[in-house]
Amino acid sequence: MRFNTLFLLILSGLCLALAQTTYDDCCLKYVRKIGRSTQRHAVQYRQQVTDGGCNIPAVIFTMKKGREFCTDPRERWVKDLMKMIDRKVARNGHKKPTKNQRPYRG
Structure with a gap:
């Protein structure tokens, strides 16, 4: 009886741990609007597609200090901000991310 209970607890913990890692890098909801002053601090973006554990398509913007x-992706201001970042990168060349930022993953 004790073995069955212990086995069930270990199995449950393992399932929860695996489920948590599935959603680590996924967006679960959108930010409706980012102010103009905050948009100026956007340095890169990456796109999330709907596969595996990610249920919604999203564009994830990374700010200078690493905040995301x-x-x-269907919003007009999101497309405009993506174009602005692409122009900045093309003009300045691809810069390495700072210590707090993750590299661009396309």
Whole structure:
């Protein structure tokens, strides 16, 4: 009886641990709007596609200090901000991310 209970607890813990890692890098909801002053601090973005544990498509913007915002890729302001970042990168060349930022993963 004790073995069955212990086995069940270990199995439950393992399932929970695996489920948590599935959603680590996924956006679960969108930020509706980012102010103009905050948009100026956006240095890169990456796109989230709907596969595996990620249930919604998103564009994830990374700010200068490493903070990230999940946004709806269908919004006009999101597309405009992506174009602005692409122009900055093309003009300045691809800069290495700072210590707090993750590299661009396309």
